[in-house]
Amino acid sequence: MKSNTIVLVLIIALAAFGLGFALNTPTVNEDVSYPALLNARLLETTSVDGADTQTTSIKDKLEQLTLVNFWATWCAPCRHEMPMFESMFQRSQSNNDGFTIVGVTIDSVEKAIPMLNSMGITYPIVYAENTGMELMSVVGNTQGLLPYSLLLDAQGQVLEQKYGQISESDIDAWLAKHQ
Numbered sequence: 275m276k277s278n279t280i281v282l283v284l285i286i287a288l289a290a291f292g293l294g295f296a297l298n299t300p301t302v303n304e305d306v307s308y309p310a311l312l313n314a315r316l317l318e319t320t321s322v323d324g325a326d327t328q329t330t331s332i333k334d335k336l337e338q339l340t341l342v343n344f345w346a347t348w349c350a351p352c353r354h355e356m357p358m359f360e361s362m363f364q365r366s367q368s369n370n371d372g373f374t375i376v377g378v379t380i381d382s383v384e385k386a387i388p389m390l391n392s393m394g395i396t397y398p399i400v401y402a403e404n405t406g407m408e409l410m411s412v413v414g415n416t417q418g419l420l421p422y423s424l425l426l427d428a429q430g431q432v433l434e435q436k437y438g439q440i441s442e443s444d445i446d447a448w449l450a451k452h453q
Contacts, residue, residue, distance in 0.1 A: 310412045312336075312430040316400035317383065324387035335398055336428055338372030339452055340446060342420040343411055344402075347381045347389050353421040354422040356393055358442050363397035374398070374451060380406030380420075425452065 313331040320326040332342060343359060345352035359375050365371045377399040379386050390399060402409055407418045413432055415422050425434040425448045434448045 308413050311409050314405060314409055316402055319383060322391060324383040330400060332376060333430060335376045336426060336430060337374040338428050339449060341375045341428045342378060342426060343375065344378045344406060344420060344425045346379060346420055347385050349420045354402060355421055355439055356395055359397055360395055373440050378402050378406060
């Protein structure tokens with residue numbers, strides 16, 4: 275191949291990659307709240323065996339800052355994050371600092387409870403089951419990527435988002451920026 279042809283192929287490939295990335299990058303409009311996410315009636319267990327349940331909403335769980343994390347039992351990166359969330363939740367509860375974490379699983383209670391109990395998870399978990407993908411979509415995660423984390427303010431506006439596994443340093447940076 276001639277060098278001109280190679281350069282042209284590289285330019286076209288880069289342009290195609292850039293266009294594909296731009297079209298597939300989910301976005302969040304940070305200027306609005308998301309009533310569908312905030313007000314969806316979700317199941318919450320009130321016993322360790324999952325037998326006792328009640329309905330709740332993300333709106334009912336909001337603190338000054340709330341990390342909402344979408345996850346599933348079959349998602350290895352999701353399971354990897356959960357002990358960190360538990361540690362941060364316990365620390366936040368002790369400090370009473372206006373920050374909380376809410377897990378939103380797309381699994382059923384029957385699938386999630388054994389895993390949650392085996393991991394000692396005590397931060398609030400709500401069960402979106404089949405509506406979980408729709409709820410993620412309304413805030414920009416149209417591809418349904420998991421794990422998926424959002425930082426919400428007290429009014430439910432999305433301040434930050436992260437597709438894929440999140441680190442404690444990511445969350446600490448978000449909190450420092452918005453507290």
